Amino acid sequence: MDRIGKLSTTLRPNQFPPAFWVLRSARVQDYQENRFSLPERKKGMMPIFSSDDHRFMRLALKLAARALHACRPNPMVGAVLVCRGSVVGEGFHGRAGGPHAEIEALAAAGAAARGATLYVTLEPCCHHGRTPPCTRALLEAGVVRVVVATRDPNPAVSGGGIAELRQAGLSVDVGLLGTCARRMNDAFAWHTVTGKPFTTLKLAMTLDGKIADSWGRSQWITGSEARGKVHELRSQVDAILIGAGTARQDNPLLTCRHSGWSGSQPRRIILSSRGDLDLELRLLRESPELTWVFVGEEAGREARERLESLGASVVACPADAGGLDLGFVVAKLAELGVQRLLIEGGARVAGDFLEAGLIQRVWFFYAPMLLGSGRSGISGNGEPLSLGRAFGLTRTSVRRIGSDLWVEGFLMDPLDLWER
Numbered sequence: 001m002d003r004i005g006k007l008s009t010t011l012r013p014n015q016f017p018p019a020f021w022v023l024r025s026a027r028v029q030d031y032q033e034n035r036f037s038l039p040e041r042k043k044g045m046m047p048i049f050s051s052d053d054h055r056f057m058r059l060a061l062k063l064a065a066r067a068l069h070a071c072r073p074n075p076m077v078g079a080v081l082v083c084r085g086s087v088v089g090e091g092f093h094g095r096a097g098g099p100h101a102e103i104e105a106l107a108a109a110g111a112a113a114r115g116a117t118l119y120v121t122l123e124p125c126c127h128h129g130r131t132p133p134c135t136r137a138l139l140e141a142g143v144v145r146v147v148v149a150t151r152d153p154n155p156a157v158s159g160g161g162i163a164e165l166r167q168a169g170l171s172v173d174v175g176l177l178g179t180c181a182r183r184m185n186d187a188f189a190w191h192t193v194t195g196k197p198f199t200t201l202k203l204a205m206t207l208d209g210k211i212a213d214s215w216g217r218s219q220w221i222t223g224s225e226a227r228g229k230v231h232e233l234r235s236q237v238d239a240i241l242i243g244a245g246t247a248r249q250d251n252p253l254l255t256c257r258h259s260g261w262s263g264s265q266p267r268r269i270i271l272s273s274r275g276d277l278d279l280e281l282r283l284l285r286e287s288p289e290l291t292w293v294f295v296g297e298e299a300g301r302e303a304r305e306r307l308e309s310l311g312a313s314v315v316a317c318p319a320d321a322g323g324l325d326l327g328f329v330v331a332k333l334a335e336l337g338v339q340r341l342l343i344e345g346g347a348r349v350a351g352d353f354l355e356a357g358l359i360q361r362v363w364f365f366y367a368p369m370l371l372g373s374g375r376s377g378i379s380g381n382g383e384p385l386s387l388g389r390a391f392g393l394t395r396t397s398v399r400r401i402g403s404d405l406w407v408e409g410f411l412m413d414p415l416d417l418w419e420r
């Protein structure tokens, strides 16, 4: 049993020391929710899981986490096959279109899968996607019990895999460490249920909420550790979006440059109503094939052709006096295969996306400094909000990164998506 497991057997939830809550809140809450408040439990359907069940499901979750960069747009899934208390096969879903975690574990186990228990972090699929249904493979291999962390939000599965296995006579227990399994697949669930990219707004600010000084300079507000973290986080998204203001002022590259990273680079997106960007921008000169420029109807043919001649893609977008139609932008990005979108500024883009209800999560990095005057992080165009109508954040956490603070919060709880 790990440290959290030990602590929670001796402490009741309201007895955890405050610092412990702040530093480890995400993991402790995962544990608490799994033990005390899963929907299955509310309905009186929560099975009793043994400490071995917990141990093997934790292993399956660790395996699932290995797929972080590889399996998009599919979910991260891990699977462990156990026979008479010993692990006989392990697997994770390492690549979209490749074998699912259950199939990898079955292949590793071979004949030892007969009579085994499968621990899997997501309900086995029961439909023909790019690969045949996992339910059938499990039945053919002679697995007798399946422990599932959470059901699949994909309407093509959504309980169907569990039902099929039960109908075939297998013992199927659902809900073990389900919150952990769901949280690692927030973006997948959002994209599956809404068809839109899961969008995170990242800003680097002073403690008084400024993203740049009065001259527009923002390099650098946060320290090297926080900036390194951002590079790491960039590797987890499909695309990064900025407005023309940031492109002009900062001339960023928006690549993922954390040490050891050799995977693919995110797409870079610029919003520019007129398409009148400086052709020397690094986004247009370095790997321009990764750059998409969304332009309004007012962008002339000449401006578009200039951008395209450099290798960037130009997407025509409806616009009004408020700028480009952001609903169109996110729908188009989803169509182009973007599941995880990161917005990296500036104030106008941040405000417009927020007011349009298109942000699901924020990553705010706060440097321990005050600017007094300077540019505010979010400048909205909409009607002023009273306190009662402010955007509330849920599942907030605070982490220290070097001398800076990293605040994460969600504008909706993606866990709700799995309950539908």
Ligand SMILES: NC(=O)c1ccc[n+]([C@@H]2O[C@H](COP(=O)([O-])OP(=O)(O)OC[C@H]3O[C@@H](n4cnc5c(N)ncnc54)[C@H](OP(=O)(O)O)[C@@H]3O)[C@@H](O)[C@H]2O)c1
Pocket: 202, 203, 204, 205, 210, 211, 212, 215, 216, 217, 218, 219, 221, 242, 243, 244, 245, 246, 247, 249, 250, 271, 272, 273, 274, 275, 322, 323, 324, 325, 326, 344, 345, 346, 347, 348, 349, 350, 352, 353, 375
């Ligand atoms: N600290 C940080 O985290 C951070 C991050 C990024 C930027 N910054 C700072 O922020 C400042 C730039 O802020 P900004 O507000 O000018 O830049 P921005 O939000 O990146 O760009 C705004 C521009 O994007 C274009 N746009 C088109 N349609 C839009 C729409 N629907 N919504 C929003 N924008 C649309 C508009 O330019 P057109 O009229 O040309 O179309 C608009 O003026 C710079 O000083 C930069 O250093 C700081």
